[in-house]
Amino acid sequence: EIAxxxxxxxxxxxxxxxxxxxxxxxxxWGRLRFARKPISIIDLIVVVASxxxxxxxxxxxxxxxxxxxxxxxxxxxxxxxxxRQGGTWRLLGSVVFIHRQELITTLYIGFLGLIFSSYFVxxxxxxxxxxxxxxxxxxxxxxxxxxxxxxxxxGYGDKVPQTWIGKTIASCFSVFAISFFALPAxxxxxxxxxxxxxxxxxxxFNRQIPAAAILIQVSLTETxxxxxxxxxxxxxxxxxxxxxxxxxILRMRYFVAKKKFQQARKPYDVRDVIEQYSQGHLNxxxxxxxxxxxxxxxxxxxxxFQTSSGKQSSTVIYRIx
Numbered sequence: 001e002i003a004x005x006x007x008x009x010x011x012x013x014x015x016x017x018x019x020x021x022x023x024x025x026x027x028x029w030g031r032l033r034f035a036r037k038p039i040s041i042i043d044l045i046v047v048v049a050s051x052x053x054x055x056x057x058x059x060x061x062x063x064x065x066x067x068x069x070x071x072x073x074x075x076x077x078x079x080x081x082x083x084r085q086g087g088t089w090r091l092l093g094s095v096v097f098i099h100r101q102e103l104i105t106t107l108y109i110g111f112l113g114l115i116f117s118s119y120f121v122x123x124x125x126x127x128x129x130x131x132x133x134x135x136x137x138x139x140x141x142x143x144x145x146x147x148x149x150x151x152x153x154x155g156y157g158d159k160v161p162q163t164w165i166g167k168t169i170a171s172c173f174s175v176f177a178i179s180f181f182a183l184p185a186x187x188x189x190x191x192x193x194x195x196x197x198x199x200x201x202x203x204x205f206n207r208q209i210p211a212a213a214i215l216i217q218v219s220l221t222e223t224x225x226x227x228x229x230x231x232x233x234x235x236x237x238x239x240x241x242x243x244x245x246x247x248x249i250l251r252m253r254y255f256v257a258k259k260k261f262q263q264a265r266k267p268y269d270v271r272d273v274i275e276q277y278s279q280g281h282l283n284x285x286x287x288x289x290x291x292x293x294x295x296x297x298x299x300x301x302x303x304x305f306q307t308s309s310g311k312q313s314s315t316v317i318y319r320i321x
Contacts, residue, residue: 005050012043095191102187110151110180117173118147124166136160151177211261218257221250 019025019034034040096103122143129135136159137143146159151174161167 001050001054005047005054008043008050009047012040012047015043016040091192091195095188095195098195099187099191103184106180106183106187110177110183113173113177113180114144114147114151117151117169117177118143120169120173121146121161121166124163124169125161128162128166130160130162136162137166147177150174151181153178208261208264211257211264215254215257215261218250218254221253 016031016035019031020027022030024030025034035044119140122137122140125137125143126135128137137146142159149156149159150170161170
């Protein structure tokens with residue numbers, strides 16, 4: 001406990017001191033602005049709460065008051081240090097926002113199934129009693145509690161239908177409602193997978209930018225003189241072999257940069273290969289249609305029904321000749 005308090009305290013002090021490297025946190029007022037951030041306030045609360053717990057506990061006192069005992073709960077906030085930047089919550093929020101329509105639809109249908117199943121089970125079981133003579137579904141609230149426990153697959157077993165009608169209704173509606181309450185898990189799982197794949201594709205695309213910049217820079221080196229000096233170049237003082245060596249080195253740099261750029265543009269996975277193939281095939285078909293349209297405009301449009309001699313005369317070579 002003491003080691004954690006020292007670690008968090010030193011970390012908070014170092015982060016407060018190093019915040020001045022950014023222009024908006026320079027000076028005393030800038031550090032106060034940094035300390036007013038939500039994550040900084042949480043860190044300060046955690047450090048202060050841990051110090052209070054250590055001081056009170058080291059004096060041999062008992063945590064009698066609920067206020068002091070409640071301070072221990074604040075120490076759970078240490079888990080927020082694992083994701084201080086909030087990337088996990090942003091990822092979750094983006095996935096939920098993207099699939100909000102599917103989630104709303106499945107939850108809406110699931111809650112409808114929950115309400116109707118609870119109501120029909122209540123109608124079937126409101127007069128039934130168990131072996132102990134107790135009525136487990138005396139009110140709609142009891143039936144609704146049974147519905148929540150059933151469709152969420154918890155299954156406490158504290159309330160069970162007694163009649164055959166109630167069991168039949170419970171079986172039919174449970175299968176229907178459970179299937180819809182299980183859909184959000186699959187939607188969120190597929191959403192997370194697609195989001196992670198999208199981020200990896202973005203990283204793969206970002207790696208192409210430096211390679212393209214180096215390729216452009218190397219290609220311009222052969223034609224554009226470096227620097228802003230417009231004085232005559234002293235290259236005429238070099239011998240022919242030296243100029244040839246420089247030219248070869250520049251060409252080698254160009255080919256190396258071109259090879260790295262081509263490697264960076266390689267498809268990320270099989271889906272990218274299929275997507276690129278589909279896009280290339282689509283572009284090819286568009287060009288063929290454009291060429292056919294130009295031929296029809298230049299040589300005339302073909303008729304639908306033609307004789308054998310007409311078919312021979314309708315070829316592209318015959319029409320051009």
